[in-house]
Amino acid sequence: MRVADDVVCPFCGCLCDDLRVTIDDNDVITRVDNACALGKTKMLHRMDDRLLVPEVRRDGKLERTTLEEAIDTAAQLLAESRRPLIYGLSSTENDAHRAVYRLAEMIGAVVDNTSSVCHGPSILGRQESGEPLASLGEVRNRAQLVIYWGANPLQAHPRHVRRFVRIPGEYIRDPRTERRMWVVDVRRSATARIADRFIKVEPGSDLEVIEALRALIKGRTLDVSEVGGVPIDELAEAAEELRSVEYGVLFYGLGLTQSRGRYRNIDAAIRLVRDLNRFGKWGMMPMRGHYNVTGANETSTWTTGFPFAVDYSRGYPRYQPGEYTAVDMLRHGEADLLLNIAADPAAHFPRDTVRRMRDIPIINIDPKRNLTSLMATVNIPAAMAGVECDGAASRMDELPLYLRKLVDPPEGVLPDRDIVRLIIERIEGAVDER
Amino acid sequence: MTQEILLKNCTVYDPMNRIEGEVTDICVRDGKIVESVSTDAQVIDVRRRAVLPGGVDIHSHIIGSKINSARSMCPEDHRRAVVPKTPTTRSGVGEAVPSSFVIGQLYTAMGYTTVVDPAVPPMKALACWEEIPDVPVIDILMLPLFSNNMITYHYIEGQDMEGLRGYIDWLLRATGGFGVKVVNPGGTYAWAHNLNAEHLDQTIPEWDLTPNQILTSLVRAVEELRLPHPVHLHPNNLGRVGNIETTIAQLEAVRRARRTSKRKHILHLTHISFDSIASVDEGSTRWEDVASGGLELAEYTNQHDHFTVDLGQITFGPAMTMTADGPFQYLLHRVSHTKWMNITVDVELPGGAGVVPYSYSPKSLANSVQWMIALEYALNIDDPWRCVITTDSPNAGPFVRYPLVISWLMSRRERETWLETLNSRSLSRSTLSGAEREWSLYEIAIATRAAPARILGIDERKGHLGAGADADIAVLDHMPSDSSLSDHPEEIVRVFHSTYLTMKAGTVVHRNDVVNPSGVRRRVFSVQPTLPEATRKRIHNEVGQLIDRWYVHSHTNYPVPRRYRQALESPIPLRPAT
Structure with missing residues (x-):
């Protein structure tokens, strides 16, 4: 039996790194301490629903095959494709991303990560206005007011409140009296129920509420009785409190990025936080979901200059969200092949987009059997990064952390990066033979 | 296998060895400059062009979270300058903040071979080490x-000055900093x-x-x-x-x-x-x-x-x-x-x-x-x-x-x-x-x-062309005997923008306007201070406790793991005690 301490949890953007993992003599994870239910389940049930053997579809049916044949088929499909789309990346480590960009450049593919359907609008907002980014350590040490806007961490990031907010920090000795927590949401979520203040906005009216707060903070009066379902007196009181805070942080989730207004909401939120910096010290942070979606943006940015939605078809990177984003590439019938790696688009994309996926070959690389694997032309099982192979990932505040290998992957199953390198080698080999 | 190169007819500008415009040959063996090479050496005749040591940039933001945030915030910067892939180089973009591959390629073409990134947030050093393999050719500090x-x-x-020294030691070792x-x-x-x-x-x-x-x-x-x-x-x-x-x-x-x-x-x-x-x-x-x-x-x-x-x-x-x-x-x-x-x-x-x-x-x-x-x-x-x-x-x-x-x-x-x-x-x-x-x-x-x-403090191996130096060499497309640069400013811009030839660690990495990073030896220079073992032990414990008290990640996950460093890191000796 072995015990590994300070293990980084490869589930959500919190990347909690205080897990204690117990592994028995048969390389089975028997116990996970300190993790939330989500992280615990990922580790303890790593062998559930696994893809263990490569599969290739023949006559409409998925048949088991060798890794070599799966790689051959994948390489051939990619070589034949005229407009390949590579998508995913957010649930794997950075070296896998780097291999993927090399492949994308080589074959002239479009490469996009899952932020195009989660915090893509946050990135567009940042490209409009910049962004004052907070750090999780300083939230704990200094924040007197923490706002969750359109986010429900108690369910999506279960340890977020406990690790960073409702806990003493160096300059916040008693978080109950010295730190307040607000929630802004369209319904009274689990997180809202434990908040010190809950502001309930009507669905789709976040932008109006933010702009009203900006006006009130600047001392303007608004000649209305309510904005977005919030009484003006309540907003005025909130604005007054915001102005008096010495150190504040705004966490924002998909409730803000994916509701009406989208990147305009984020742009406005950034400007709100920027305005507040005239009164106190304010920062903000997106509540990133997949554990390494932040890393996917970073690796894409240093390699291509752009955080997502990159097209290599001209031999150099181009960027166009709305055009080279995966949903748009599929919905427009533009992509003639999908290479999916470390994501499950069939489960998360809009229905008409998923319908389009049926018309094109799909190469699917993932540890698990998921909805995309059921539609795939080729399935290649992958090792689970941070459990079965090492690598690096980025926390939601852009802190890089090293993910350790705890146990061996199932027999014959390789890390994502090695699978992609084999595909690259196979395509390069085919070019040389010609 | 020994690799020898003879650079013939160099008009040498090597201030560390007090050589100003002397015409001579430079011998290279296994990535280093040496006194002489055998007759088997590959000969490159540079025909009296100006030859300088590879450029050393003491302050340039090339890796890490600040430049990457700038890249992601400013796509408008990148559309002005695109760099297609070539048979020898990767593609990229960027004018003010180029992408990683482009940075290494541009420096190489300019004859620079060593660059200092002057502002690394220590706890994010891992991201720098991840990025470095994607910045080709140049040595980095x-x-x-x-x-x-x-x-x-x-x-x-x-x-507690001993503590401060100990912390500097601890942090430089944890991050591979210089x-x-x-x-x-x-x-x-x-x-x-x-x-x-x-x-x-x-x-x-x-x-x-x-x-x-x-x-x-x-x-x-x-x-x-x-x-x-x-x-x-x-x-x-x-x-x-x-x-x-x-x-x-x-x-x-x-x-x-x-x-x-x-x-x-x-x-x-x-x-x-x-x-x-x-x-x-x-x-x-x-x-x-x-x-x-x-x-x-x-x-x-x-x-x-x-x-x-x-x-x-x-x-x-x-x-x-x-x-x-x-x-x-x-x-x-x-x-x-x-x-x-x-x-x-x-x-x-x-x-x-x-x-x-x-x-x-x-x-x-x-x-x-x-x-x-x-x-x-x-x-x-x-x-x-x-x-x-x-x-x-x-x-x-x-x-x-x-x-x-x-x-x-x-x-x-x-x-x-x-x-x-x-x-x-x-x-x-x-x-x-x-x-x-x-x-x-x-x-x-x-x-x-x-x-x-x-x-x-890297002048034993960088910044000169004497025996023992790294064979980092910039050959400018300029014959000092033919013309004076000061009268032809447009010539100055041309010859410093793109070298006739750049050599890095004995490998020709730029010639005829083609950058070729393949097979070049590159390093990240770090330092390893000397401290009494008792001090190091005390500080190791104290810093671990301070990190666990003030940060929200564990001190055990702070240092950059060997996996990212072993192929690149090379410690530079401390200054002599006298």
Whole structure:
């Protein structure tokens, strides 16, 4: 039996790194301490629903095959494709991303990560206005007011409140009296129920509420009785409190990025936080979901200059969200092949987009059997990064952390990066033979 | 297998070995310069072209979270400059903030082979190590930030110099860093309270410490540790009218602390364009009153020899400002009304670094005066060995504009052409228009090669062409016997923009306008200070406890793992004890 301490949890953007993992003599994870239910389940049930053997579809049916044949088929499909789309990346480590960009450049593919359907609008907002980014350590040490806007961490990031907010920090000795927590949401979520203040906005009216707060903070009066379902007196009181805070942080989730207004909401939120910096010290942070979606943006940015939605078809990177984003590439019938790696688009994309996926070959690389694997032309099982192979990932505040290998992957199953390198080698080999 | 190359007919400019324009051959074996090679050596005849050591850039932001945030915030920068893939190189984009592969390729084409990234947030060093393999060819050194860090303050406030030395040792080893960067000491910390530290003797929030105490303690610790490179200083009040006073006051504070060190230069003052702003009206801080402090700093430099500088020369056109000086960046955002990023880095930079895009225009009085500061300085100093050419890339413009900077230093005619384009009110704010001096090619070789290597303490292997040096060689497409560069400024720009041939560690990496990084040996230089084992043990425990108390990730997950370092890292010896 072995015990590994300070293990980084490869589930959500919190990347909690205080897990204690117990592994028995048969390389089975028997116990996970300190993790939330989500992280615990990922580790303890790593062998559930696994893809263990490569599969290739023949006559409409998925048949088991060798890794070599799966790689051959994948390489051939990619070589034949005229407009390949590579998508995913957010649930794997950075070296896998780097291999993927090399492949994308080589074959002239479009490469996009899952932020195009989660915090893509946050990135567009940042490209409009910049962004004052907070750090999780300083939230704990200094924040007197923490706002969750359109986010429900108690369910999506279960340890977020406990690790960073409702806990003493160096300059916040008693978080109950010295730190307040607000929630802004369209319904009274689990997180809202434990908040010190809950502001309930009507669905789709976040932008109006933010702009009203900006006006009130600047001392303007608004000649209305309510904005977005919030009484003006309540907003005025909130604005007054915001102005008096010495150190504040705004966490924002998909409730803000994916509701009406989208990147305009984020742009406005950034400007709100920027305005507040005239009164106190304010920062903000997106509540990133997949554990390494932040890393996917970073690796894409240093390699291509752009955080997502990159097209290599001209031999150099181009960027166009709305055009080279995966949903748009599929919905427009533009992509003639999908290479999916470390994501499950069939489960998360809009229905008409998923319908389009049926018309094109799909190469699917993932540890698990998921909805995309059921539609795939080729399935290649992958090792689970941070459990079965090492690598690096980025926390939601852009802190890089090293993910350790705890146990061996199932027999014959390789890390994502090695699978992609084999595909690259196979395509390069085919070019040389010609 | 032994690999030998004979570079024939080189017109050599090798200031460290006092060679100026002598025609000779250079022998290379297994990546090093040697006295002689066998008859089997591959011969490359460069036909009397000028041959310099590979360029050494002492201050250029090329990796890590600030430049990457700038890239992601500014796609508009990238559309102006695209770089397609070639059979030998990867593709990319970017003018002010190029993508990683492009950075290595551009430096290679310019004949630069060693680059210092001068501002690494220590806890994010892993991301730098991940990025380095994607910045081809060049050797890299990293300077972690120390000056707004609670653990640094803990030891200085407790007057525990052994602890401070121990922490520097611990952090450099944990991150693979090379030296100590000081940025606006106390000021970026105060920024966590929306404040700055404008006075060198003011107390900063939460600590019984002043900017001067922080700076001089770090200088002392670095000297006691005998690190190869002295403290690398970005002073307080950067980018403000009248800050020449602060800068000279800080230099004076360090001079007074000098007696603790036997080393001549105990401080490197970086990007003086931003630190040497005077005013026509003493005491005024209004941009209307801006004047160049270049001459004043040059005169101070000629009187006192305890420090070295790099220029951070302003260039006109798009740039990207990025510093660990959060309050400065916020100020710049408020005056320029452009996008603003602030990047908080836990207890190492509670106020946060900043990124603001900026474009310098000769129409602006302020920008015109800023342009003259560093040139005025460089044309009035006695000793080019204490002066390095940089643009604080990309803060005062991207490094690809070095050829322009060189043309301004080498050619009075070229300067006059540019002076004519400036805001006319600026001309009386500096003595530059009367400056007649023209730097020689030899002096340029000092300020881009020999001096930075020496200031960094890597001059055994970098910055010269004598036996034992790394075979990093830049062959310029220029025959010194045929023409004088100062009369042909457009030639200066051409020959420094793209070499005839660049060799890195004995491999030809640029020739006929083709960059080929394959198979080249490259390194990341670090240091490993020596400390008593008992000290190291104590600090290891204390730092672990402080990290677990102040950070929200474990001290065991702090150091960059060997996996990322082993193929690249190479420690540089400490300075000798005497």
